[in-house]
Structure formats: C-alpha cells, structure tokens
Amino acid sequence: MYLLRKDAKGDDSVIRTKASVKSLSSRTNEPKIKKVFLIEGDSKAPKWLIDLDKVAVANARNKKYSSPSLGAVMLVAAEDRLVAVTFGTGFHALDPSLVERGFGLKVTANIIAANKIKSVQTRGIASNSRDQYTMLPVDGEFSDLNVEVDEEWLRQLSGKATDQSFATTVAGSDSLRIAVPDFPLSQIASKVESVLAVYVKDDYKKNFAFLDQITPLDKNDPLIESLDGELIKLLRGGSEKIAFSAPDPFDQANLDHYELACGRQGRFMLGSLDSGPVMSVVAGLEGTKNPLKDINVHALSEDEKPVDRVHPLKSYVMAEVTSGGADYLLSAGLWFEIQKEFRKEVDSRIASIEDVTDDLNLPLWDVSALDDDPSDDTIEGSYNKMVADKETYGLLDKNLVYFAQYDKLEICDLLTPNAELLCVKAASNSPSLSHLVAQAINSAQAWGDEKYQSKLGEVWGEIRPGDPIPDRRDAKFVLAIATDKPGPLSKSLFFFTKVQIAFCLKEISRSGFGVALARIDVKPGLVIKKKRKSKKESPPAEDGNVPDPN
Incomplete structure (x- = not known):
C-alpha cells in the first residue's frame, strides 16, 4: 500500500497508466473505499515462450497463449488522507508524483x-x-x-x-x-x-x-523543479556555494581531461572540475538554455576515449540550497533534505578538528603545471613528488605495503618529519574524497602490523635517520584537500564530504591517533574551446578564456 500526498484526489487522477482502466462498482457499503480501478495491460505471450518459439515450434502467436497483465488500485480514505492499496501490476499505474x-x-x-x-x-x-x-x-x-x-x-x-x-x-x-x-x-x-x-x-x-537525518527527494517530487530553478540562479551568478565532482567512481589513472559539450555552442576542454573554469563555461551559455540539462560532461583519456559514461552537468553539481526554511543538498544528481540538527552536529564535529593549513603551508596545486609534469601520470602523483622534493617529506604515494598477494595498502601520500601522515586529494572529485577517508581509516587500523611498520620505518629513516618510529599517540593523520573555494575547509567543504570526514574523525580517534585538516590552494587550469569539425568553425581560443558563443 502507498500513502498519497495530501493534494491527491479520490478519482482516476491518481492513475498515470496508458493501459485500459476500468472503474469497478462496489459490492460493500464501506464508505471509506472511495474507488477501485482495474488496470488491464496489453495481451501478449510470455517472453520466454517467444524466445522458445525461435528454436522450437511453440506457436507463440497463438492467442490462447496470450494473456493481459492485470492489476488493481483501491483508494481507501483514513482520517484526512488517501491510501492506495495495489494488487498485481497496479502499483505501476500510480502517479509517482502523488506518492508520499x-x-x-x-x-x-x-x-x-x-x-x-x-x-x-x-x-x-x-x-x-x-x-x-x-x-x-x-x-x-x-x-x-x-x-x-x-x-x-x-x-x-x-x-x-x-x-x-x-x-x-x-x-x-x-x-x-x-x-x-x-x-x-x-x-x-x-x-x-x-x-x-x-x-x-x-x-x-x-x-x-x-x-x-537525511531524506532523499524522489525524482518526481514537485519541489525539485523549484530547487533546480534556484540552483540555475546560483550557477549563472557564479555562487561559491557550488562545487563540481564526478558522480561515479572511475579509474582516475586514465583520466586526462573533461569536455563540457554545450550543443551548437561547442565543446570546452578542462583539465579539472575546479569551480572557476566550469562556471566560465556556464556563464557563456545562451540564456534560454538550462545548464543542468543542456551541458553534458565527458570524462576522457589522453587519446579522447571515455573513462566514464556521459552525464548531464546536474550530476556533477554539488550544491546547498535553502527553500521554505529547510536545507537541501544536491549530490550525484539527487536532492536530499537535511535535518538542521544533524547539520549542526556534523558542522560541530568538523569545527573541532585541528586545522594545520598555516603550519604546513603546502605548495600551490597548479593544475596546468602539474598536468604538464612528465614525472607521473596523474596530477596528484606529480603534486606529491613535487612536495616531497621541496619539503624533504617522505614519499609514500604508490609505495605500497603488501600483506598478501591481493592484500595491499597505501599508508599515506606524504610523511613529514613531525610524524604527520598526509593523505592528499583534490576536492573536485567526490569518489576520490571517499578514498581519502578510507585510506586514512584503513592505514590507522593496520598500524600495528609488522609489514606496515617495516614500510613506515623504511621511509621514516630517510627523513629522520636514527630516530625510532613514532608511537601512534605522536602520529597524526592529515587530510590535505586541494580546493579553489575560499575560506577554511571547515566552512568551504561540501556537506556530504564533511559527513565522511566526521566519520573518519570518529574511527581514527578511537585508535589513538590525531586527526587534522590542511587546505591546499588551487590554481585552476585553462578552459579551451575545441575546434569544431565544420569548415566554417573559427579556431579555438588560445588565451584560455571562453569565447563569446554569439
């Protein structure tokens, strides 16, 4: 059974199906049974019989083997609400926008x-x-x-x-x-x-x-149109409340760049999903276009092959919108309503985490320079190597601990002489931030393993020769996050990322380690308009700015 929204009526307006709908007469005097509908679908043979007919004479077209799909919907009143009790395939007939x-x-x-x-x-x-x-x-x-x-x-x-x-x-x-x-x-x-x-x-x-705490909105919820409208205003206004992140986990090692396809206005190549470059493409979109639907994002390898399926820009947007006194968040194309008390609790946990941004003063994350660096296949890998050389930190990125044939672990990305274990990721990739949290938690849990200690001691000896490996009480996991959003991480991070970090704090603190945050400033890469295949198309921009589409 389904509870219908308060504005639902006790008539056939709750039915959306195009199949044959018949209103049935009542055999009872029960006044609370408002309506009963019989829904009859097309008559057809079972699919298995049709398939069987291809290899044997099953006569699948014989009408005696065909039967209609049947369902029913009974509308029952209780208090001031309507409940739809469904039978057979009847649940398919309900208008989903009316379901509570x-x-x-x-x-x-x-x-x-x-x-x-x-x-x-x-x-x-x-x-x-x-x-x-x-x-x-x-x-x-x-x-x-x-x-x-x-x-x-x-x-x-x-x-x-x-x-x-x-x-x-x-x-x-x-x-x-x-x-x-x-x-x-x-x-x-x-x-x-x-x-x-x-x-x-x-x-x-x-x-x-x-x-x-967290309530997802169904895709048919009427509120979504209003939230999308507010989001479009924020996008076109270049709001700092918006960030962009890939909705699906995929192999980052094969990712070279993104392309934003804007229909006839062209395709724009970006090295990363930092807010500035994406916003510049949105700003150039025709006013009649909907950036959430009319911009498609392609994640591509160096040889232009897709490394993820194509998504509309809405699937990449992370945003926070307040409407009617309630807080709503968009992640991976889905809207969620967030309970205010839960939000306060998470924000309080994040605010309690030490911020060591000024103490570490990590170098700039220059997307273009790192992308051009041949020392590593990934921007993150190039950054870690650059920091290790500049700051004399131990490099543990890709330097794995092997416990068994298929059981391996990366302790952290960088190790400082002060026993800070830096786990480094860009905020423009939500699945990678999930990996960041998991990396820190798994590393903390494996601390006492002999092979873990051996690998840690090997790198520790390079930066603190002769000194014993630090005790867990002296070690600190630092989540170092690269972002172009201004302000401290406790304020600028997207809410669902804060949820993950709050969980990380709880898990690692149990093991006796310290936990800290460090912000890495980002210099976004250029936006390059790709040359169209049409002979009439003008050459791509060379200055990195988005050309006037008109």
Whole structure:
C-alpha cells in the first residue's frame, strides 16, 4: 500500500497508466473505499515462450497463449488522507508524483521488533553509489547489518512486527507490505486506519533516530523543479556555494581531461572540475538554455576515449540550497533534505578538528603545471613528488605495503618529519574524497602490523635517520584537500564530504591517533574551446578564456 500526498484526489487522477482502466462498482457499503480501478495491460505471450518459439515450434502467436497483465488500485480514505492499496501490476499505474515518500519505511521502523530485523537496502550519500541489499541469515539486530548511518541512507527495512495482530512481517520503503494471515479484504478500511495510526507515531526514534537525518527527494517530487530553478540562479551568478565532482567512481589513472559539450555552442576542454573554469563555461551559455540539462560532461583519456559514461552537468553539481526554511543538498544528481540538527552536529564535529593549513603551508596545486609534469601520470602523483622534493617529506604515494598477494595498502601520500601522515586529494572529485577517508581509516587500523611498520620505518629513516618510529599517540593523520573555494575547509567543504570526514574523525580517534585538516590552494587550469569539425568553425581560443558563443 502507498500513502498519497495530501493534494491527491479520490478519482482516476491518481492513475498515470496508458493501459485500459476500468472503474469497478462496489459490492460493500464501506464508505471509506472511495474507488477501485482495474488496470488491464496489453495481451501478449510470455517472453520466454517467444524466445522458445525461435528454436522450437511453440506457436507463440497463438492467442490462447496470450494473456493481459492485470492489476488493481483501491483508494481507501483514513482520517484526512488517501491510501492506495495495489494488487498485481497496479502499483505501476500510480502517479509517482502523488506518492508520499518514506511512508512504508516509517511504519516499519515504528512497528518492527528491534531484534527481529531481516534485511535492509541502503545507498551511499556522498556519491552516486550503488544500492546495497543486505539480508541476515536469521533475524537479528540492526547493528548486525553494519550500516554506517551517517554515510548511508536507509531505503528499505524488513522484519517481524512487535504486534503480531497488526502483521506477522513488515517491509517498508515508499510502499508498505504487511503479511496478515487469513485476512479478509472486507476489513481493509480498518486495517488502513491501524496502519496510519502507526505511521503518525515516533517510536522509530528509539532505534532509528537517524531516519530523519537525511531524506532523499524522489525524482518526481514537485519541489525539485523549484530547487533546480534556484540552483540555475546560483550557477549563472557564479555562487561559491557550488562545487563540481564526478558522480561515479572511475579509474582516475586514465583520466586526462573533461569536455563540457554545450550543443551548437561547442565543446570546452578542462583539465579539472575546479569551480572557476566550469562556471566560465556556464556563464557563456545562451540564456534560454538550462545548464543542468543542456551541458553534458565527458570524462576522457589522453587519446579522447571515455573513462566514464556521459552525464548531464546536474550530476556533477554539488550544491546547498535553502527553500521554505529547510536545507537541501544536491549530490550525484539527487536532492536530499537535511535535518538542521544533524547539520549542526556534523558542522560541530568538523569545527573541532585541528586545522594545520598555516603550519604546513603546502605548495600551490597548479593544475596546468602539474598536468604538464612528465614525472607521473596523474596530477596528484606529480603534486606529491613535487612536495616531497621541496619539503624533504617522505614519499609514500604508490609505495605500497603488501600483506598478501591481493592484500595491499597505501599508508599515506606524504610523511613529514613531525610524524604527520598526509593523505592528499583534490576536492573536485567526490569518489576520490571517499578514498581519502578510507585510506586514512584503513592505514590507522593496520598500524600495528609488522609489514606496515617495516614500510613506515623504511621511509621514516630517510627523513629522520636514527630516530625510532613514532608511537601512534605522536602520529597524526592529515587530510590535505586541494580546493579553489575560499575560506577554511571547515566552512568551504561540501556537506556530504564533511559527513565522511566526521566519520573518519570518529574511527581514527578511537585508535589513538590525531586527526587534522590542511587546505591546499588551487590554481585552476585553462578552459579551451575545441575546434569544431565544420569548415566554417573559427579556431579555438588560445588565451584560455571562453569565447563569446554569439
């Protein structure tokens, strides 16, 4: 069953399907059953029979083997709301923009037994991570599922109900599925009332308080059009609240440059996704164009081959927008509403982290110069080598510890004489920042291993000859992040990156290490307009500025 939004009407306006829809007459006098629709799809043979007919005489076209897909939607009123109870393929017929998001998840969280959880479905929030479905072999506690509640949002939850008269098992996401043995459908109205009574409770806060922290907006939510409109204003105004980052993890070693395709206005080549160059391309886009949809981003190798699938610019935008008193964040093309208390908590954790930017005074991250440096295939690798030579730091980038044939670890990127382990990444790549956090956590956890200590001692001896390897209490992991956004990292980092770093702080601090942040100033690369293949096209710009598209 699905809870419909308050503006939904109890008629066929809730149905979106193009299939045959028939309104059924009622056999009961139950006034709360407002409408029942039968949805009949096209008649066709099963796909397996059609495939079989290619290798055997199965007569798949015989009408007797064809059957329509059938579904139904029953609209039931309870209090001042409407609930759609679906049968068969009926759930496909509902207009998704009218569905109340998270309804089934909240009901389930309110009624599920804390020690009888069966499965969860989660998704990472900091990038376009894959969905992950986890099922326990036997019912257990939520902690048994190893969900990082600050880094993942819960999409689905299932298990056994505390009140077996309500249901034996419950499973909820946007929809709610309940198992009630020998349930007579004639009592559906009273069951819907009991479901809504559970929905309005806040019992979930005892075991699932994090559900309110991060709420994704469905792609059909009417609010998205308004948020996108605000975002376009920020983009065209060159707002510092916006950053750009690849939505999918891909092989950074093969990445040479990005190209922003603007239709007839041409393609623009960028060495990185720093805000300045991307904003300059947006500024040159025709006013009638939508930069979120009409600019496509290509991640390419040196020989112009794609290293990731093509995304609209919206998928690359990281932004924060306030609307109607609520905070919304965009990441990997998805909008999220963030609970203000959760935001304050994360900001407080980040503010407590030591900032060693001034103490380290790391060299400038010059994108063009690093890109031209032949000493390493990546900009990050060239930067680490340059810093190691200039500052006399130990270089551990790509200098791996091998525990077994397929078990290896990079301790950090740079090691300072003050026992600071620098993990270095550019803020223009969200998946890489996830790797940055994971690198620090995994390194801290492996500290006591003999092979780890041997590799650390080897490099430590190069910068502090004769001195013993530092104890973990004297060591400090520094997350060194290159960004062209002004201000301290505690203020300029995108919120979901802060969530990851807050998690890192918690994990590493448990192991007795210090944690610090360091900002690396960035000089963005040039924006070059590529020459069109058309003979009439003018030559590309040579000064790095975006040419006037008109």
